[in-house]
Amino acid sequence: MSETQAKAVTSATSIESVSQEQRVFPPPEDFAKSARVGSRAAYDALYKRSIDDPAGFFAEQARELRWQAPPQQTLEWRAPHARWFQGGKLNLSDNCLDRHTETWRANKAAIIWEGEPGEVRVFTYRELLREVCRFANALQSLGIRSGDRVGIYMGMVPEAAIAMLACARIGAIHSVVFGGFAAEAVRDRMNDAQAKCVITQDGAFRRGAVVPLKPHVDKAVEQCPTVEHVIVLERTHDPIDMKPGRDHRWSELVEKASAKHTAPALDAEHPLFILYTSGTTGKPKGVMHTTAGYLLGAYLTTKYVFDMRDEDVYWCTADIGWVTGHSYIVYGPLSIGATVLMYEGAPNQPDPARFWQMIERHRVSIFYTAPTAIRTFVKWGDQYPNKHDLSSLRLLGSVGEPINPEAWMWYRKVIGGDRCPIVDTYWQTETGSIVMTPLPGAIASKPGSCSLPFFGISPKVLREDGSEAGVNEGGLLVIDKPWPSMLRTVWGDDERFKQQYFARFPGKYFTGDGARRDADGYFWVMGRIDDVVNVSGHRLGTAEIESALVSHAAVAEAAVVGVPDAMTGQALVAFVTLKGHEKPSAALNAKLMEHVAEEIGKFARPKEIRFAEAVPKTRSGKIMRRLLRDVAQGHETKGDMTTLEDIGVIAKLRAHEEE
Numbered sequence: 001m002s003e004t005q006a007k008a009v010t011s012a013t014s015i016e017s018v019s020q021e022q023r024v025f026p027p028p029e030d031f032a033k034s035a036r037v038g039s040r041a042a043y044d045a046l047y048k049r050s051i052d053d054p055a056g057f058f059a060e061q062a063r064e065l066r067w068q069a070p071p072q073q074t075l076e077w078r079a080p081h082a083r084w085f086q087g088g089k090l091n092l093s094d095n096c097l098d099r100h101t102e103t104w105r106a107n108k109a110a111i112i113w114e115g116e117p118g119e120v121r122v123f124t125y126r127e128l129l130r131e132v133c134r135f136a137n138a139l140q141s142l143g144i145r146s147g148d149r150v151g152i153y154m155g156m157v158p159e160a161a162i163a164m165l166a167c168a169r170i171g172a173i174h175s176v177v178f179g180g181f182a183a184e185a186v187r188d189r190m191n192d193a194q195a196k197c198v199i200t201q202d203g204a205f206r207r208g209a210v211v212p213l214k215p216h217v218d219k220a221v222e223q224c225p226t227v228e229h230v231i232v233l234e235r236t237h238d239p240i241d242m243k244p245g246r247d248h249r250w251s252e253l254v255e256k257a258s259a260k261h262t263a264p265a266l267d268a269e270h271p272l273f274i275l276y277t278s279g280t281t282g283k284p285k286g287v288m289h290t291t292a293g294y295l296l297g298a299y300l301t302t303k304y305v306f307d308m309r310d311e312d313v314y315w316c317t318a319d320i321g322w323v324t325g326h327s328y329i330v331y332g333p334l335s336i337g338a339t340v341l342m343y344e345g346a347p348n349q350p351d352p353a354r355f356w357q358m359i360e361r362h363r364v365s366i367f368y369t370a371p372t373a374i375r376t377f378v379k380w381g382d383q384y385p386n387k388h389d390l391s392s393l394r395l396l397g398s399v400g401e402p403i404n405p406e407a408w409m410w411y412r413k414v415i416g417g418d419r420c421p422i423v424d425t426y427w428q429t430e431t432g433s434i435v436m437t438p439l440p441g442a443i444a445s446k447p448g449s450c451s452l453p454f455f456g457i458s459p460k461v462l463r464e465d466g467s468e469a470g471v472n473e474g475g476l477l478v479i480d481k482p483w484p485s486m487l488r489t490v491w492g493d494d495e496r497f498k499q500q501y502f503a504r505f506p507g508k509y510f511t512g513d514g515a516r517r518d519a520d521g522y523f524w525v526m527g528r529i530d531d532v533v534n535v536s537g538h539r540l541g542t543a544e545i546e547s548a549l550v551s552h553a554a555v556a557e558a559a560v561v562g563v564p565d566a567m568t569g570q571a572l573v574a575f576v577t578l579k580g581h582e583k584p585s586a587a588l589n590a591k592l593m594e595h596v597a598e599e600i601g602k603f604a605r606p607k608e609i610r611f612a613e614a615v616p617k618t619r620s621g622k623i624m625r626r627l628l629r630d631v632a633q634g635h636e637t638k639g640d641m642t643t644l645e646d647i648g649v650i651a652k653l654r655a656h657e658e659e
């Protein structure tokens with residue numbers, strides 16, 4: 001092959017990066033002074049050790065957990081199957097609870113919970129342990145045993161965390177289903193997991209209304225032959241049907257149960273939970289995590305990424321139904337003995353200042369949320385955060401999508417008072433815990449970049465042929481070494497696990513994301529590889545074009561998709577949501593086209609810009625580009641719609657189309 005041919009092949013398979021972002025924010029000096037990792041040199045040294053000698057590094061870190069029997073072998077890697085800490089025995093619930101109750105933390109607040117209607121409940125570590133023991137005994141009294149699968153379909157109530165910890169305590173494998181899902185989604189997930197028991201509540205308070213959960217479970221369980229028991233927490237006290245023999249009230253079960261329960265010693269690789277993730281297409285996959293490796297990942301990242309201290313009040317706004325809720329509301333923070341704020345409801349209930357009011361009321365010091373939420377706050381306007389005292393904040397986090405640089409700047413300035421570092425944490429349900437992020441006292445941030453890998457993580461950007469991409473050359477993001485909290489398999493379908501994650505580049509974990517690495521070694525995630533668009537031979541990640549649109553003062557949110565085009569192969573169609581006070585117009589449309597041309601180049605100018613009141617998102621807040629592609633082409637929508645947040649949004653987009 002001649003050199004020019006080789007080049008052509010490379011550019012046809014790599015993704016062109018068009019981002020122009022240059023700003024850099026070093027860690028604030030006073031933050032760095034007291035941080036666990038306080039300089040770039042300290043990070044570099046630790047990282048190097050973790051990669052040169054992962055077994056030694058993680059064996060040492062794992063000593064911070066409480067073991068009932070110490071591990072004999074740190075890692076056995078038979079690609080793609082990893083086994084960590086074999087021979088070791090421990091109990092995750094013991095690590096999160098019992099261990100702290102033997103110290104001064106017994107009377108420390110573990111969970112501060114605020115209901116949407118406004119009531120506050122506080123559980124100290126001792127109280128939380130008591131509730132978890134009671135519920136663990138209740139589960140055992142119903143015949144739930146180690147290895148049984150238990151579904152949890154609840155809202156954001158402390159009992160959801162109690163149920164998870166009780167399952168973990170007795171070795172039952174929990175599978176949390178987000179409370180916003182419909183009965184069909186519950187049914188499919190319970191059947192795939194062959195669940196024996198489902199834990200739910202009568203209803204959940206959300207946006208000033210009641211979401212009926214028990215009625216959904218009734219409908220789902222009719223078609224779930226393996227489910228023997230349904231446990232119902234009374235939250236809203238709405239009337240519900242109770243099927244004798246099958247259904248049990250939470251209050252009655254725990255009333256009879258003892259508050260003492262000895263945590264059994266479980267194998268390091270004992271399955272901990274299954275969490276279904278649909279990605280953006282196809283049948284949901286039951287991602288399976290196991291005990292010790294997962295716990296170590298959640299614990300270490302909480303310690304180093306959030307630099308968590310005993311004085312902190314930490315708030316992660318994710319739902320417990322997503323992996324973020326698992327790792328960074330429950331297991332990570334409780335394993336380190338932190339104080340966690342948990343909120344039941346919507347961010348605009350009773351008004352759009354609710355979050356800021358809560359930060360002021362509880363003196364929150366670490367706040368962790370998603371780009372989709374941040375863009376919504378931008379749209380609502382600065383007047384809401386500006387009304388409240390946010391001076392207690394010392395660290396901000398972002399997770400879930402690439403954060404648009406302008407949204408990052410707003411977050412830093414308006415919420416963080418230009419004082420708090422931001423950790424843009426890249427990870428996945430599959431990775432179990434954060435895999436790339438700045439460490440707030442050590443690594444300078446660049447808006448829109450998740451920066452550098454966490455300890456033990458070896459990410460690479462590859463071309464289709466498996467060779468490593470050059471500086472700033474977009475390619476496919478893989479992790480080429482095993483890490484403790486990686487998924488172990490897809491529940492009931494190991495073949496799918498191998499195909500999905502390890503077939504494209506044998507022996508290497510493929511994330512499904514596109515990324516590039518800049519001259520400083522910083523990673524820039526460009527979004528899902530399925531979302532790459534090819535315009536006149538330029539392969540573009542839609543996330544960067546969206547960020548260009550969001551950098552215009554009138555725009556709150558943008559979703560860009562590709563549609564077939566006779567001239568250019570594919571052409572870009574952009575759906576744009578404006579800030580509260582802005583109005584759509586032909587003039588603004590033309591201005592936005594020009595803006596993209598200026599920010600990126602003429603080739604990236606969308607063929608069409610459509611204004612929309614909102615763009616469709618998965619329930620975890622990711623833009624559903626697949627549906628928008630159909631809308632942009634005027635096709636009927638097809639495929640799995642259970643993950644769509646607001647189907648009405650599609651109808652509205654279609655109506656515009658027909659006007």
Ligand code: WT7
Binds near residue numbers: 527
């Ligand atoms: C996908 C994983 C991880 C917890 C919540 C989502 C995207 C996530 C970032 C980030 C750029 C990000 C990726 C990833 N993603 N965080 N900081 N920067 N992209 O978990 O539902 O399994 O989604 O979310 O595309 O693959 P998930």
